[in-house]
Amino acid sequence: MSELKPCPFCGSSQLSLISMSDGWMIACFSCSKIVQIPMAKTDAIEAWNTRPNDAKWISVEDELPKHMEHVVLRNVNKWFSFIDDNVTHTGCLVEMLGRRHWSVNGVKGAQLMNEFTHWMPLPNPPGVK
Numbered sequence: 519m520s521e522l523k524p525c526p527f528c529g530s531s532q533l534s535l536i537s538m539s540d541g542w543m544i545a546c547f548s549c550s551k552i553v554q555i556p557m558a559k560t561d562a563i564e565a566w567n568t569r570p571n572d573a574k575w576i577s578v579e580d581e582l583p584k585h586m587e588h589v590v591l592r593n594v595n596k597w598f599s600f601i602d603d604n605v606t607h608t609g610c611l612v613e614m615l616g617r618r619h620w621s622v623n624g625v626k627g628a629q630l631m632n633e634f635t636h637w638m639p640l641p642n643p644p645g646v647k
């Protein structure tokens with residue numbers, strides 16, 4: 519079933535699209551996850567293939583978010599950091615008087631630029647494509 523993207527839980531392409539009385543069911547042979555989609559076949563395939571996880575992490579070395587754009591932030595290096603690097607944060611890059619820092623939601627104060635290694639755009643709110 520090459521029209522289906524790999525399983526979002528395990529990455530396997532061993533998927534089965536099964537017709538149900540009230541829609542379709544997509545089952546993963548590898549991790550046994552089952553997703554039921556009460557829709558026509560083409561809509562079910564589109565729903566399966568559309569995922570917030572399509573957003574990709576961007577390295578801060580490649581690109582930085584725009585000034586004051588709220589994004590998802592993560593530190594994958596295990597250096598000492600002021601904020602918890604085992605947690606994914608949200609916040610924005612602030613550029614003031616030629617200097618940059620991170621403003622992190624729920625964390626007081628300006629964070630140094632090396633607090634984060636990666637960022638990605640926030641997903642759309644529910645119901646917004």
Ligand SMILES: [Zn+2]
Binds near residue numbers: 527546547
């Ligand atoms: Zn799977």
